[in-house]
Amino acid sequence: MSFDKVAIxxxxxxxxxxxxxxxxxxxxxxxTGYDADPAVRARAAELGLAGTICASAADAVTDADLVILCVPVGAMGDAAIEIAGALRPGCVISDVGSSKQSVLAALNKALPGTTIIPAHPVAGTEHSGPDAGFASLFHSRWCIITPPEGTDSALVDALSAFWSALGAKVDVMSPRHHDLVLAVTSHLPHLIAYTIVGTASDLEEVTRSEVIKYSAGGFRDFTRIAASDPTMWRDVFLNNKEAVLQMLQRFTEDLTALQRAIRVGDGDTLFDHFTRTRAIRRSIIDEGQDDARPDFGRGDHED
Amino acid sequence: MSFDKVAIxxxxxxxxxxxxxxxxxxxxxxxTGYDADPAVRARAAELGLAGTICASAADAVTDADLVILCVPVGAMGDAAIEIAGALRPGCVISDVGSSKQSVLAALNKALPGTTIIPAHPVAGTEHSGPDAGFASLFHSRWCIITPPEGTDSALVDALSAFWSALGAKVDVMSPRHHDLVLAVTSHLPHLIAYTIVGTASDLEEVTRSEVIKYSAGGFRDFTRIAASDPTMWRDVFLNNKEAVLQMLQRFTEDLTALQRAIRVGDGDTLFDHFTRTRAIRRSIIDEGQDDARPDFGRGDHED
Ligand SMILES: NC(=O)c1ccc[n+]([C@@H]2O[C@H](COP(=O)([O-])OP(=O)(O)OC[C@H]3O[C@@H](n4cnc5c(N)ncnc54)[C@H](OP(=O)(O)O)[C@@H]3O)[C@@H](O)[C@H]2O)c1
Ligand SMILES: NC(=O)c1ccc[n+]([C@@H]2O[C@H](COP(=O)([O-])OP(=O)(O)OC[C@H]3O[C@@H](n4cnc5c(N)ncnc54)[C@H](OP(=O)(O)O)[C@@H]3O)[C@@H](O)[C@H]2O)c1
Incomplete structure (x- = not known):
């Protein structure tokens, strides 16, 4: 089977x-598409983000055989309640939220008896809103599908096929494992980036304009993800609290060890640690998840 | 005045x-150019990295009116000792080291009575070695010159003019202030990046291959700078210890505050913090120190 009518x-x-x-x-x-914000709906119609932009969530989902909720994770429950009465029998509900256990719980509560197959395409940029979208966003990126136990495997296959068609590579895992993996590959990096950008902008001895001028020394790499949408990220941290706090604990222990090595002048520990971390970068580039051009190709247009 | 013969x-x-x-x-x-490693000298000659590649440091500096030491900060003293007997009177010694107080002290000790004007071009990539260099590296980047008190201003101007000719924008500040500014804009970001990449590769619950696959969620941004040269960075942390530890202290306090907000579910504190940090990103792009293309243009070649 495959999905013929998709509501976003x-x-x-x-x-x-x-x-x-x-x-x-x-x-x-x-x-079909719907957004709670009338201005976003108007812009989406201009940009042709969906075949039909509807005036209500219920209208958008009426004939759909797949509904994909693309709202902040804290808004998933409310978005589901709005469509509850309008779904046709057999319709599959999915989403793209960055955390999965809490979203599954919210959707189960709002839509009892409905087939719910959460998913998370691990693809994004620091931009948000209707003008930020582009068709190749999912190319060569992974989409993680987290079906609850007992889900009809034909439906999981159909959802996998949908994401594959959009260019993604698909993986299936439990919601719990997803939340742990993403805590380290996405949520902790965002928290750290938000923190250091805040720290740098609050110093007395170094001005903000100095921080900006000399950011090419490394700081600027953190500012990209620290410019991501505040609502989305507030919701992610509140909805994946346990796993984020667990990873943060490990990070803090490791940071304390390096801090000690600096304080006592233990160059060997520093050198060994810094040598180990290079291998990971190489694997990420080999896997096609990043770009080996110096500076990600930032300089490509300069020369 | 200007420099006619430059030894690297x-x-x-x-x-x-x-x-x-x-x-x-x-x-x-x-x-003229010299490197301690014969293989690097051979490659430098093939690539034409300097007009003449010399077999000894003393040969390289014989006629120079400007010598630029481009070795790890921990090797500056040794490199200076090698040229001590060969400098012609009036020759200016400079460098590109990432920390400035300790380099100035090492050069003063090795070359008493010589004019020393340390500098630091805030430009680099994660790659090192002779094949990594390119002529436009300094375009639109800042070069910080840190002359000791009492330096002849005509010589500082000549060094500024040299860096401007290479495409850099020049700033002058004290070595002490440089070390504080770079601790936050470069050294702390590298330490944090090295830490989180290490943390992610040592987990039991999440495999290394999962970390690599899902790195596009944010983690990959950290891996670029955590792939930088281990020798260079060991030396930077050992040579700018005080300022790095001071900035790290501030970072840890701020991280603890956000950790607490997550633990108690204080969404407003998270939202406010995440909103504040966006402004810095915008300024960095406006200042030309980063690229506004989504994902730094990583996806430019995909579509
Ligand atoms: N950005 C990324 O990099 C990324 C990557 C992977 C997954 N995700 C996940 O994708 C989801 C959407 O993120 P995004 O980046 O696309 O955010 P976005 O650009 O801000 O879009 C979300 C849209 O949903 C609307 N909305 C909020 N509540 C709604 C409701 N109850 N009904 C209908 N529309 C509603 C918002 O309108 P208002 O502005 O009026 O609230 C907004 O227009 C989040 O769950 C996020 O965790 C994001
Ligand atoms: N990379 C950056 O992003 C960046 C940015 C701004 C400033 N800096 C500073 O620039 C300096 C050089 O960094 P880099 O990235 O160019 O490093 P690099 O690519 O590793 O080059 C350093 C070269 O110096 C050689 N060397 C070491 N000791 C020497 C000595 N006593 N005499 C002659 N040659 C010697 C090394 O040879 P061996 O390999 O045999 O040791 C190596 O070929 C460092 O002080 C660094 O802090 C770096």
């Missing part, structure tokens, strides 16, 4: 990119 | 880039 709820970076990608790679699939 | 000691990323940039933007200037 929330037309920002993720929802807009799904709409554009579906139009490009699955031109036979009919899409 | 250390022919890696920085030394090689200075040689290439001088050949392109100051074609009248004669360059």
């Amino acid at each position: 709820i929330g037309l920002g970076l993720l929802g807009g990119s799904i709409g554009l990608a579906t139009a490009r790679y699955l031109p036979g699939v009919v899409t | 000691i250390g022919l890696g990323l920085l030394g090689g880039s200075i040689g290439l940039a001088t050949a392109r933007y100051l074609p009248g200037v004669v360059t």
Whole structure:
């Protein structure tokens, strides 16, 4: 089986990119879209983010056989309540939220008896809103599907096929494991980046303009992800609290060990640690998850 | 006045880039180069990183009116001792080291009575060695010059003019202030990046291959700078210990505050913090110190 009518709820970076990608790679699939914000709906219509932009969530989902919720994780429950009465029998509900255990719980509560298959495409940029979307966002990125136990495997396969068509590579794991993996590969990095950017902007001895001028020394790499949407990230931290706090604990222990090595002048410990971390970078580039051009190609347009 | 003969000691990323940039933007200037590693010297000759590649440091500096030491900060003293007997009177000694107080002290000790004007071009990539250099590395980047008190201002102006010719914007400040500024804009970010990459690769619950696969969620941004040269960075932390430990203390306090907000579920504190940090990113892009293309243009070649 495959999905012929897909409703997208929330037309920002993720929802807009799904709409554009579906139009490009699955031109036979009919899409409808809805966003709580009338201005976003108007802009989405101008940009053609979905085939039809509807005036209510209920309208958007009426004929759909797949609904994808693309709202902040803290808004998933409310978005689901709005569509509860309008779903046709057999419709599959999915989402793109960055945490999965709490989203599954919220959707189960709002839509009892419905087939719910959460998913998370690990693809994004620091930009948000309807103008941020683009059709190739999911190219060569992983999409993690986290079906609850007992989900019909034909439906999981159909959702996998949908994401593959959009260019993604698909993995299946439990919601719990997803939340642990993403805590370290995404949530902790964002928390650290938000922290250091805050620290740097609050110093007395170093001005903010100095921080900005000399950011090419390394700091600027952190500012990209620390410019991500505050609502989205507040919700992620509140919804994946346990795993984030657990990873943070490990990070703090490791930082304390390096701090001690600096304090006592233990160059060997520093050298060994810094040598180990290079290998990971190489694997990420080999896996196609980053770009080996110096500076990610930032300088490509300069020369 | 201006420099006509420039000797470059250390022919890696920085030394090689200075040689290439001088050949392109100051074609009248004669360059000589030396590196302690014979293999690097051979490669530097093939790549034309300097006009003449010499077999000893003393040969390289014989006629120079400017010597630029481009070796790790812990090797500055030794590199200076090697040239001590060979300098012609009036020759200016400079460097590109990432910390300035300790380098100034080491050079003063090795070369008493010589004019020493330390400098630090805040430009680099995660790559090192002779093949990493390129002529446009310094374009639109800042070069910080840290003359000791009482330095002849005509010589500072000549060094500024040299760096400006290579495309850099020049600032002058004290070595002490430099070390504080760079501790926050460069050294602390590298330490944090090295730490989190180490943490992520040592987990039991999440495999290394999962970390690599899902790194596009944010983690990959840290791996770039955590792939930087271990020798260089060991030396930086050992040579700018006080300022790094001071900045680390502030960072840890701020991280503890956000950790607490997550633990108690204080969404407002998180939201406010995440909103504040966006402004810095915008300023860095406006200042030309980073690239506003989504993902730094990582995806530019995909679409
Ligand atoms: N950004 C990333 O890098 C990324 C990557 C992977 C997954 N995700 C996940 O994707 C989801 C969406 O993120 P995004 O980056 O696309 O955010 P976004 O660009 O801010 O878009 C979200 C849109 O949803 C709308 N919305 C909020 N509540 C709604 C509701 N109840 N019904 C309908 N629309 C509603 C928002 O409108 P208002 O502005 O009026 O609230 C906004 O237009 C989040 O769950 C996030 O965790 C994000
Ligand atoms: N990389 C950056 O992003 C960056 C940015 C700004 C400033 N800096 C500073 O620039 C300096 C050089 O860094 P880099 O990135 O260019 O390093 P690099 O690519 O590793 O080059 C350094 C070269 O110096 C050689 N060397 C070491 N000791 C020497 C000596 N006593 N005499 C002659 N040559 C010697 C090294 O040879 P061996 O390999 O045999 O030791 C190596 O070929 C460092 O002080 C660093 O702090 C770096």
